[in-house]
Amino acid sequence: MTGETTNIDAAGLSEAIELLEHIESLPSTATGALSFGDDGVILLQNRRICWAVAASMPKRLTDILCQQKNPPLPRAAMEALFKQCKESGLPIGEALVSSGLLSEGELRKALAFHNGEAVSRIARARRRPTGFLPHSKTGYDARFVFQAVELLAQIAAAREPLDTHGATATLLGTLVAGATGFAFLRDGERGRPTVLAVDQACELRVSEALEIGCWSSRLFDVTSFFDPTTSVASATWCNNTSIVTWRDGRVSYAAVCSSRPASTLLVSQLAKRARANDPAVHPQVRP
Amino acid sequence: MSTTSSPGEEIAFAMVCLRTGMVLRWLSEGAREGAGMTDVANASPELFAVAQSVDWAGLFARFGSEGGKDFREIVLVSAECVRVMEKVPQERDVVLVAVAAGVQNVGFVLSGMRRRMLELTEARARARELDKVV
Numbered sequence: 104m105t106g107e108t109t110n111i112d113a114a115g116l117s118e119a120i121e122l123l124e125h126i127e128s129l130p131s132t133a134t135g136a137l138s139f140g141d142d143g144v145i146l147l148q149n150r151r152i153c154w155a156v157a158a159s160m161p162k163r164l165t166d167i168l169c170q171q172k173n174p175p176l177p178r179a180a181m182e183a184l185f186k187q188c189k190e191s192g193l194p195i196g197e198a199l200v201s202s203g204l205l206s207e208g209e210l211r212k213a214l215a216f217h218n219g220e221a222v223s224r225i226a227r228a229r230r231r232p233t234g235f236l237p238h239s240k241t242g243y244d245a246r247f248v249f250q251a252v253e254l255l256a257q258i259a260a261a262r263e264p265l266d267t268h269g270a271t272a273t274l275l276g277t278l279v280a281g282a283t284g285f286a287f288l289r290d291g292e293r294g295r296p297t298v299l300a301v302d303q304a305c306e307l308r309v310s311e312a313l314e315i316g317c318w319s320s321r322l323f324d325v326t327s328f329f330d331p332t333t334s335v336a337s338a339t340w341c342n343n344t345s346i347v348t349w350r351d352g353r354v355s356y357a358a359v360c361s362s363r364p365a366s367t368l369l370v371s372q373l374a375k376r377a378r379a380n381d382p383a384v385h386p387q388v389r390p
Numbered sequence: 391m392s393t394t395s396s397p398g399e400e401i402a403f404a405m406v407c408l409r410t411g412m413v414l415r416w417l418s419e420g421a422r423e424g425a426g427m428t429d430v431a432n433a434s435p436e437l438f439a440v441a442q443s444v445d446w447a448g449l450f451a452r453f454g455s456e457g458g459k460d461f462r463e464i465v466l467v468s469a470e471c472v473r474v475m476e477k478v479p480q481e482r483d484v485v486l487v488a489v490a491a492g493v494q495n496v497g498f499v500l501s502g503m504r505r506r507m508l509e510l511t512e513a514r515a516r517a518r519e520l521d522k523v524v
Contacts (some may be wrong), residue, residue, distance in 0.1 A: 243427070265441065306452065306453075307449075314445075320400045322437065324439075325436045325437055328429065328475075329432075329433055330426070330466070330470075333466050334469070335467035335468075336464065336465065336466050336467070337463075337464070338463070339462055339463040339464075339465075340450045340455050340461060340462070341455065341457055341458025341462055342456065342457065343451070343455070344450050344453050344454065359449075359453055361453055361454055361455075365495060367496070367500065370496050371496045374494065
């Protein structure tokens with residue numbers, strides 16, 4: 104799950120979307136270095152983003168990793184590990200996790216932060232790559248590579264730090280087996296939804312997530328004519344695959360459900376929650 | 391009166407034209423005045439139409455659902471009401487609409503919808519058989 108609150112400079116979200124959509128337009132086997140001249144580089148493995156670095160970045164991954172822990176990781180221990188990795192050729196991520204210095208989740212969070220910031224900075228400097236150098240080696244651990252939409256959430260989350268934390272927790276706490284999805288705010292930059300958090304297993308493309316967000320908003324706009332309190336909707340495709348969307352305050356959510364039982368379970372849970380939160384059913388008791 | 395109900399819970403049904411949003415046939419007495427059926431019917435073309443801006447076929451194909459051109463069912467839930475709209479097979483631009491006010495159990499409404507749709511399908515099959523005989 105990405106979408107943690109960060110201090111990434113979130114200006115230029117549209118440019119980041121454009122760049123991420125360009126990455127998604129590459130062949131699914133695209134593995135190699137996408138270069139952006141002097142502005143940076145993005146490493147891809149099967150079109151997923153494994154590493155990005157921008158020339159203008161103020162922080163290195165080491166700084167992020169050290170500061171992420173409380174108390175911060177000792178710099179000496181980190182540097183010793185980096186040295187060992189350089190000699191042995193072991194990826195630093197795997198070494199950090201196997202040494203117990205970081206959990207898998209903590210490393211993923213730090214990498215998402217780093218890569219999100221790099222992509223954001225590269226996109227603002229240069230929207231299109233200057234070249235692509237294919238690699239035949241695919242040595243990045245699949246646990247630590249990112250879908251474009253995950254990094255979009257990472258970048259966008261900086262704009263809405265207050266909503267992001269709750270949206271991430273709600274999304275994680277709501278999705279059922281067979282469902283994958285994302286949280287968003289409607290009417291973000293240029294009238295498009297702002298993706299705040301994404302389920303790690305979410306296979307949606309950036310354009311699909313944005314379109315689903317627009318569709319959800321329009322659907323609820325229509326329901327407002329006959330029942331403004333409508334908070335959950337599902338739309339089922341021909342073969343029992345569904346999109347379930349719901350809203351909770353400012354934040355909206357959408358999930359793709361791969362089976363009928365998954366969508367029914369999700370809608371049922373959300374319906375119970377809607378009823379439990381209804382002030383008409385559970386009026387607030389005032390002292 | 392042909393509503394599907396259990397104590398305290400009642401579902402009203404109607405057949406609705408998906409092009410005009412007009413109620414074609416009331417399938418239960420309660421549907422006429424119940425829970426704003428006409429409002430839902432009027433909005434149904436818009437509710438299904440909003441889906442057309444997205445390449446859903448391509449999206450769902452990647453999620454393992456091949457074929458199809460549009461949504462076949464929409465479910466709407468508020469704190470007080472469950473509404474279900476489902477396209478009637480082999481009847482172009484017709485949806486069966488269920489409105490269940492005060493219902494908490496979504497599964498109950500979906501089951502009622504399935505039963506009702508089955509009744510409609512069987513009735514249509516019987517009518518076709520009769521046509522052949524006549």
